[in-house]
Amino acid sequence: LKPASSLPPSPRARARAAGPMEPTAKEARTEMPIGRKYNASLQQCMLRIKDPAVSVPFYEKNFGMKLIHRYDFPEFKFSLYFLEKTRDGQPLPDDIPSAASEKYLWTMPGCVLELTHNHGTENDENFKVWSGNQGKDLPTGSPLYMDGPNRGFGHIAFNMDDVEATSEALEKNGVKFQKRPNEGRMKGIAFALDPDGYWIELVPREKGLFKEPFNFSQVMMRVKDGPKTVEFYRDVMGMSLVREMVIPNDFTNFFLMNLSEKERGAAAEDQAQMPKRLWQPALELTFNHGTEKDDEFQVHTGNTDPQGFGHIGFIVDDLKAMCEELDKAGVPFFKRPDEGKMRGLAFVLDPSGYRVELIQRGMSIDPALLGKTA
Template identity: 40%
Template sequence: MATDLSKYKFNHSMLRVKDPKASVKFYEFLGMKVINKMENPDSKFDLYFLAYDSPNALSHGKHWTDRQGIIELTHNYGTESDPEYKIANGNSDPYRGFGHVCISVDNIQAACARLEDAGYRFQKRLADGRMHHIAFALDPDDYWVEIISFNSVDATAEIKETRVESYRMHHTMIRVKDQEKSLAFYKDVMGMTHKHTLENAAAKFNLYFLGYGAAPTGGIDARTEGLLELTWNYGTEKDVDFKYHDGNAEPQGFGHICVTVDDLDAACTRFEERGVGWKKRLTEGRMKDVAFVLDPDGYWIEIVQNEAIRSRTGW
């Protein structure tokens, strides 16, 4: 059976965390809900899958493998009590690579004020810098969480209330060395659609937004979920020694993105035919229901069966 790329979904982004209680509390404050938890006491780690799941959410009530816009938090037992343990957030040299996750909100002023009133920290407030339409909050491990608005932003307007039930998990950003190689990989191999480009020649970087489904007309809707943002800084492709940190080499932080597919065996056969680099084939290791493909920068892409289409693991 052939695999159908139209049924693929950008399911989740995995972040390692030091203290799961603090991290889950933060993302729940942003309106997310733990929709699945996988405990692995034998291997001494747990996985927490968080997503927007209000009645108005795009994937409300769906099986966790049949969604987009999930954040997976990975906790390795004991890190919460280790004073020396620290996550690499992907934004500090020499370990830059992963950039941020991004949520979109109904009223960005109120959303940011709510976070600040709760004692949460910011990498960039709305008033900071030149871009007054976006902010970056910090989660308990200093991962950056971009905040954008799906309504018009008026810095002089009176702050209104915000409803976390309306929020979306919009995109995940990773930095790439060679934009042409990465765009070709995510389009031709992973089956994503190039949905939008933001060029910033003055600052010498471009942003490319990709995801599953048709390309939109008139720009990206901030209410969308399941987008991948590739950030390319001009000139990195010409430096033979340049390399981004994949988050899985020490010091660790970001782990992978995950795509769920209609037929796991057929999808992996297709990847093999296209000569992808593998971190783990289905036949390797103990987990025979999970594969990991490598993108041109060495980022891991987990491949998992969409259980709503075909039951494989019973997850």
């Protein structure tokens, strides 16, 4: 590692040198966050898809993900597919779906991509999901301008040692690209497209850390008020703000991660490199300066038309107790643990209105909901 004195100035330091400070997140509160008290850990990112027979093999073939569990809900006419980018040699259940694969899903330490399929969409020629990257908040001359919603969800990402070589290999396999590594202003990163048009960022990582070609590394969401949203995920949910990339008079990217006690004690310059050094993904919050002052502005969460992204989720040790504390803290709920037919989970809303699922660690779905009898 380079000594601190030889590290390049951080984006925040460059912003300071450039002039007046842009809006930034306040220092963390000193009391233990509710999420950390209950061992909350980022566990999933949910995307709606058109056809699982296309999307599941896409992620398996191109990014080495593995289907670790599946739910089918015949009454509600939808299915859920859970994919994990596992470590090489990691033991997995033999049968999917099974009681063993369900137990693995709700006790695993990693983060999954949850693909939601509403039955019948695969046969609907007019069906398509919204990737989150088209919206009316773009200039009207932009090819991504769309009348209607403001942009919301942005992308997922995978880290790799060589973005250029990986991009070439993916393109040979028929993967489409929104941006190649040598295109645009940001060189060295790329954006591939999945079968539904969701963006997948390809990010260079520190070489030699992992033998696996990829690790699932980011979930990005645009937010209305960056500092306020950081405070929610850091001071309430217990994540750590590891990096703050400021582009003066434009936007800020905040990177938050679930860290161990030892990792939380690392120097700031080391924490800033963790999104490229650690296996688990970061939550990237993109904040376009000024939207926090616009009473009319609201990001589109993807849960009303046009639909696409659904939610992120955290797995927790004691769902009931955590939800009671969140309720007392004034966190708004979309669904409480004892509401609806799905027990063992809840949904709160973050400051931008995104749904944040909370799942009881070790939970199991009522077999009756899966069309099974005892």
